[in-house]
Amino acid sequence: MTKRLFVKGNEAVAMGALEAGCRYYFGYPITPQSDIPEYIAREMPALGGEFIQAESEIASINMLLGASACGARAMTSSSSPGISLKQEGISYMAGSECPGLIVNICRSGPGLGGIDASQADYFQATKGGGHGGYHLIVLAPSSVQEMYDLTMLAFDLSDRYRVPAMILADAVIGQMKEALEPHPYVAPDDLQPKDWALIGPGERGVNKVVKSLYLGDGELEQHNLKLHRKYAEMQEKEVRYEGYELDDAELVVTAYGSTARIAHTAVRMARQQGYKVGLLRPITLFPFPKEAYKHHTAAGQKVLCVELNTGQMVDDVRLAVPCVEVEFYGRAPGAGSLPTPEELFAQIRLHCEVRS
Amino acid sequence: MSIENVEAMKQVFSRPASLNAVQTHFCPGCQHGVIHRLVAQAMDAFDIQAQTIGVASVGCSVFLYGYFGIDVIEAPHGRAPAVATGAKRVHPQRPVFTYQGDGDLAAIGTSEIIHCANRGEPITVIFVNNTTYGMTGGQMAPTTLPSQKTSTSPYGRNTSKDGYPIRMTELLAGLEGTAYAARVAVDTPQHVLQAGKAIKKAFQTQLRDNGFGFVEVLSTCPTNWGMNPVDANARVAEEMIPYFPLGVFKDAAAQGE
Ligand SMILES: Cc1ncc(C[n+]2csc(CCOP(=O)(O)OP(=O)(O)O)c2C)c(N)n1
Ligand code: SF4
Numbered sequence: 064m065t066k067r068l069f070v071k072g073n074e075a076v077a078m079g080a081l082e083a084g085c086r087y088y089f090g091y092p093i094t095p096q097s098d099i100p101e102y103i104a105r106e107m108p109a110l111g112g113e114f115i116q117a118e119s120e121i122a123s124i125n126m127l128l129g130a131s132a133c134g135a136r137a138m139t140s141s142s143s144p145g146i147s148l149k150q151e152g153i154s155y156m157a158g159s160e161c162p163g164l165i166v167n168i169c170r171s172g173p174g175l176g177g178i179d180a181s182q183a184d185y186f187q188a189t190k191g192g193g194h195g196g197y198h199l200i201v202l203a204p205s206s207v208q209e210m211y212d213l214t215m216l217a218f219d220l221s222d223r224y225r226v227p228a229m230i231l232a233d234a235v236i237g238q239m240k241e242a243l244e245p246h247p248y249v250a251p252d253d254l255q256p257k258d259w260a261l262i263g264p265g266e267r268g269v270n271k272v273v274k275s276l277y278l279g280d281g282e283l284e285q286h287n288l289k290l291h292r293k294y295a296e297m298q299e300k301e302v303r304y305e306g307y308e309l310d311d312a313e314l315v316v317t318a319y320g321s322t323a324r325i326a327h328t329a330v331r332m333a334r335q336q337g338y339k340v341g342l343l344r345p346i347t348l349f350p351f352p353k354e355a356y357k358h359h360t361a362a363g364q365k366v367l368c369v370e371l372n373t374g375q376m377v378d379d380v381r382l383a384v385p386c387v388e389v390e391f392y393g394r395a396p397g398a399g400s401l402p403t404p405e406e407l408f409a410q411i412r413l414h415c416e417v418r419s
Numbered sequence: 420m421s422i423e424n425v426e427a428m429k430q431v432f433s434r435p436a437s438l439n440a441v442q443t444h445f446c447p448g449c450q451h452g453v454i455h456r457l458v459a460q461a462m463d464a465f466d467i468q469a470q471t472i473g474v475a476s477v478g479c480s481v482f483l484y485g486y487f488g489i490d491v492i493e494a495p496h497g498r499a500p501a502v503a504t505g506a507k508r509v510h511p512q513r514p515v516f517t518y519q520g521d522g523d524l525a526a527i528g529t530s531e532i533i534h535c536a537n538r539g540e541p542i543t544v545i546f547v548n549n550t551t552y553g554m555t556g557g558q559m560a561p562t563t564l565p566s567q568k569t570s571t572s573p574y575g576r577n578t579s580k581d582g583y584p585i586r587m588t589e590l591l592a593g594l595e596g597t598a599y600a601a602r603v604a605v606d607t608p609q610h611v612l613q614a615g616k617a618i619k620k621a622f623q624t625q626l627r628d629n630g631f632g633f634v635e636v637l638s639t640c641p642t643n644w645g646m647n648p649v650d651a652n653a654r655v656a657e658e659m660i661p662y663f664p665l666g667v668f669k670d671a672a673a674q675g676e
């Protein structure tokens with residue numbers, strides 16, 4: 064029988080990271096993600112890795128840059144205000160093609176905002192939150208099990224493409240406890256050795272540089288095009304989403320992370336009452352499952368996008384299916400603004416006339 | 420001199436092996452080049468070039484990776500000590516050093532340098548103080564001297580509004596985690612020799628795992644000071660050393676002996 068544990072989402076991230084061979088963690092305390100550094104601080108010494116509680120989020124992300132440049136599997140975690148501070152370092156990591164994991168257990172904002180769940184950092188995460196027009200691999204778990212599984216996947220994808228990866232979750236997914244079936248990490252066969260990593264020039268005889276500065280005529284343009292080609296390749300190969308009751312759906316509800324769980328319940332309620340409704344849950348927010356939206360709305364279905372913000376992912380949905388009617392229902396994040404399943408069911412009824 | 424005599428001559432001066440045979444981009448009279456050379460000599464002395472990882476900062480020294488035959492990470496402005504920390508934790512057996520300007524280390528990067536020193540990270544920091552932001556065109560730095568005119572202190576640094584030049588070496592020497600902290604200059608042959616010794620000592624501190632080693636090197640920026648190289652060099656002794664005294668401010672290993 065597989066072992067089942069009853070743990071928090073944040074703990075699952077920490078467990079997944081350590082299982083995937085992450086041996087370097089750099090972070091700074093912030094609610095609602097502190098269970099991650101606390102778990103890792105406790106477990107890392109026995110694994111022979113390094114845990115540093117840095118002086119700031121800025122220092123943490125730059126320690127990650129240094130460790131990653133030296134070839135290590137390494138991570139940092141934080142929550143929204145801290146992730147804002149990390150943006151310059153994330154941009155450097157993207158520019159210098161340093162893999163690594165950044166976990167964002169979002170809280171509400173702007174500013175100090177609140178500590179409750181929020182999806183208002185979607186744009187920041189998926190559009191390249193720092194300067195320079197880059198992208199991260201962005202994975203959006205919606206269960207404790209996925210916090211574990213997607214953390215492992217994030218490391219693999221990040222190493223494969225040399226693109227930093229982000230786990231984008233929030234206080235709901237990070238703080239809730241549910242069953243987790245931990246399983247051993249299996250490295251993908253196609254992961255290449257990090258022959259670009261810095262070890263000192265000795266063994267290879269030539270010196271290597273991890274940098275993002277390109278001043279020569281045309282150099283930076285070529286570099287940017289190279290990054291862009293990687294994003295395009297990920298769009299082709301790495302899209303992940305989950306469909307629920309989509310086959311005959313007249314209304315496609317779409318949501319990710321915490322709101323996808325609530326939407327899932329609402330869709331089930333609606334199905335019980337005969338509404339032809341399904342749920343499309345993006346798991347990769349970048350690359351975004353554009354084709355999935357096209358596919359599941361091919362017969363002229365309507366989409367209802369639900370978010371815990373005033374409308375962000377809905378832009379990507381509309382771009383994916385410009386000829387489809389896309390409705391939006393969002394709650395501005397803040398204490399007490401998490402929608403109930405009944406509330407979303409009411410929205411479904413509003414947009415879905417067809418009953419079987 | 421006869422041919423026989425030339426053949427009998429011993430080579431006493433050459434390019435350090437750790438330094439690449441390339442031309443630098445530094446302005447005439449800039450002392451970044453001299454300091455590069457001293458760092459390379461220290462690496463040669465300990466025969467560590469092949470293992471060393473350098474961290475370049477944002478400033479006139481950003482092209483470090485073109486000049487040293489070592490592996491280099493380019494850090495964001497001010498963050499080199501954090502980047503070096505990540506590198507050193509991954510490669511505790513390999514020498515890691517940062518090379519930072521005064522804007523980089525003493526303004527935007529104060530938090531990173533203080534905490535890196537305080538953790539006692541066994542890395543070496545070369546801090547080049549030229550009392551200005553060289554690369555961006557000579558703006559006021561945290562080390563700009565009282566009354567010194569720069570492009571953003573056109574009437575001279577007004578200490579009542581702009582504060583005082585920070586003595587980083589003294590500040591860091593006060594931290595438990597700092598094992599070695601010295602300030603040197605390269606304006607005279609004697610000072611160059613002393614600077615070379617201090618830089619070696621800072622590397623030795625790391626290699627013996629004694630902890631954090633820091634060397635501040637007073638340097639010139641003739642271009643942004645609006646001086647010729649000779650006058651700029653003279654300014655080091657006339658104006659800088661009186662405010663930034665040379666010396667070893669901490670040597671934990673020597674104190675322990
Ligand atoms: C975040 C950020 N802010 C500002 C700059 C612009 N900038 C580049 S170099 C520099 C100052 C460098 O001065 P210093 O560290 O003293 O080095 P020097 O050129 O004098 O050797 C600044 C402000 C930058 N690159 N990044
Ligand atoms: S601007 Fe100043 S610091 Fe920069 S290379 Fe020229 S003289 Fe040196």
Ligand SMILES: [Mg+2]
Nearest residue numbers: 520521551553
């Ligand atoms: Mg300077």
